[in-house]
Amino acid sequence: MLNFNFYNPTRIIFGKDTVASLSTLVPPTARVLVLVGGASAEKTGTLAEVRSALGERVVHVFAGIEPNPSFETLMRAVEQVRRDKLDFLLAVGGGSVIDGTKFVAAAANYDGDPWEIMQTGGASIGSALPFGTVLTLPATGSEMNNGSVVTLKATHTKLPFRSIHVFPQFSVLDPTKTYSLPEKQVANGLVDAFVHITEQYLTFPVQALAQDRFAEGLLQTLVEIAPRAISEPEDYATRSNLMWTASLALNGLIGAGVPQDWATHMIGHELTALYDIDHARTLAIVLPALLDVQRDKKRAKLLQYAERVWGIKSGSEDQRIDAALEATRNFFENLGIPTRLSAYGLGAAAIDEVVGQLGKHGMTRLGEHGDVDLAVSRTILEAAL
Numbered sequence: 001m002l003n004f005n006f007y008n009p010t011r012i013i014f015g016k017d018t019v020a021s022l023s024t025l026v027p028p029t030a031r032v033l034v035l036v037g038g039a040s041a042e043k044t045g046t047l048a049e050v051r052s053a054l055g056e057r058v059v060h061v062f063a064g065i066e067p068n069p070s071f072e073t074l075m076r077a078v079e080q081v082r083r084d085k086l087d088f089l090l091a092v093g094g095g096s097v098i099d100g101t102k103f104v105a106a107a108a109n110y111d112g113d114p115w116e117i118m119q120t121g122g123a124s125i126g127s128a129l130p131f132g133t134v135l136t137l138p139a140t141g142s143e144m145n146n147g148s149v150v151t152l153k154a155t156h157t158k159l160p161f162r163s164i165h166v167f168p169q170f171s172v173l174d175p176t177k178t179y180s181l182p183e184k185q186v187a188n189g190l191v192d193a194f195v196h197i198t199e200q201y202l203t204f205p206v207q208a209l210a211q212d213r214f215a216e217g218l219l220q221t222l223v224e225i226a227p228r229a230i231s232e233p234e235d236y237a238t239r240s241n242l243m244w245t246a247s248l249a250l251n252g253l254i255g256a257g258v259p260q261d262w263a264t265h266m267i268g269h270e271l272t273a274l275y276d277i278d279h280a281r282t283l284a285i286v287l288p289a290l291l292d293v294q295r296d297k298k299r300a301k302l303l304q305y306a307e308r309v310w311g312i313k314s315g316s317e318d319q320r321i322d323a324a325l326e327a328t329r330n331f332f333e334n335l336g337i338p339t340r341l342s343a344y345g346l347g348a349a350a351i352d353e354v355v356g357q358l359g360k361h362g363m364t365r366l367g368e369h370g371d372v373d374l375a376v377s378r379t380i381l382e383a384a385l
């Protein structure tokens with residue numbers, strides 16, 4: 001096992017009717033900015049519930065954080081925080097609203113140009129406003145981690161940052177809040193969580209037995225619940241398993257002490273920034289191709305994945321790996337998520353553009369070995385055509 005330093009201070013309040021607990025979670029004297037996305041929080045009544053739980057506190061609202069939150073939009077929220085002297089943020093929404101809130105929390109306290117936060121990957125953050133979240137879309141794990149991804153729309157630059165200062169203080173996870181999700185977002189969430197696990201699991205073995213078994217259990221849980229998560233939107237047991245599995249997929253636990261990949265995510269971010277493809281869909285395009293191209297370096301873990309997650313035990317090594325990749329691709333496709341660039345109307349010209357952007361953004365040594373350079377990324381994208 002590799003050395004690690006595991007820290008996760010986020011309190012999780014899980015279950016039905018838990019939004020009311022904001023009344024005690026948010027400090028009584030807080031001046032609160034509630035941040036939401038488009039219309040969903042208002043339409044579903046969650047925003048009204050949040051307001052009611054906050055009672056007599058000063059509450060302002062910032063609406064309009066878009067999917068793949070933009071620096072441009074978030075800076076307007078930063079202005080509002082500073083102008084109205086607000087001191088506590090509450091994200092109500094999916095990963096985009098939570099990621100955006102993390103950026104606002106750090107940028108509101110930042111001396112200098114807040115874009116530096118992105119350029120330094122978060123290393124330049126010295127402090128951040130306290131914040132909590134009410135999660136409405138299980139997918140990213142942002143509700144229980146210290147990562148965020150923000151896009152500078154003007155240059156199609158989508159970059160991640162992390163900082164110890166941007167863990168949520170608490171997150172309220174009420175599975176009934178997911179009942180209103182469109183089918184497409186549920187499918188996206190299943191795939192995003194799945195790929196978060198593979199990014200931390202499908203690398204090379206380091207004798208991390210518990211992390212491997214946790215990862216395999218979470219992957220199997222997603223595969224098991226997927227059909228009902230789609231067909232029975234109000235099945236509480238299924239939605240609660242989806243919600244908690246997605247949080248566990250990226251809260252640091254399964255990634256402690258193991259090598260991590262993340263090349264699928266970094267290549268995927270370029271596809272979103274250039275062509276506005278949903279985050280999870282970009283992962284479904286890149287992952288099967290990446291695993292195929294990297295199969296020799298990932299061989300031991302791919303064989304373990306084939307056997308333990310998909311029950312594939314017979315055939316030569318390469319046949320077992322082929323079968324596991326096929327199962328992975330089918331899992332995504334059966335959720336209605338195409339796994340080929342061509343299905344999104346993209347061809348060879350897009351590969352040149354994506355590789356160009358990866359170069360511009362310094363994404364030239366990706367993967368668990370740091371050996372996914374621009375040439376390997378190109379090969380992966382070609383395999384995804």
Ligand code: NZQ
Pocket residue numbers: 036037038039040041044065066067068069093094095096097099136137138139140141142145147148149177178179180181182185188189192250265279
């Ligand atoms: O904007 P509104 O009206 O709220 O609608 C949203 C949005 O259109 C809708 N939605 C959310 N909850 C709903 C709902 N509709 C009905 N009922 C509800 N209960 O869903 C749409 C998508 O929301 P979004 O927040 O964009 O989705 P997701 O949670 O998948 O977040 C994606 C973002 O997270 C980043 C991605 O890069 C992307 O920008 N990620 C963040 C990570 C992290 N912080 O650790 C890790 C991930 O890899 C991911 O990269």
Ligand code: ZN
Pocket residue numbers: 140192196265279
């Ligand atoms: Zn993701």
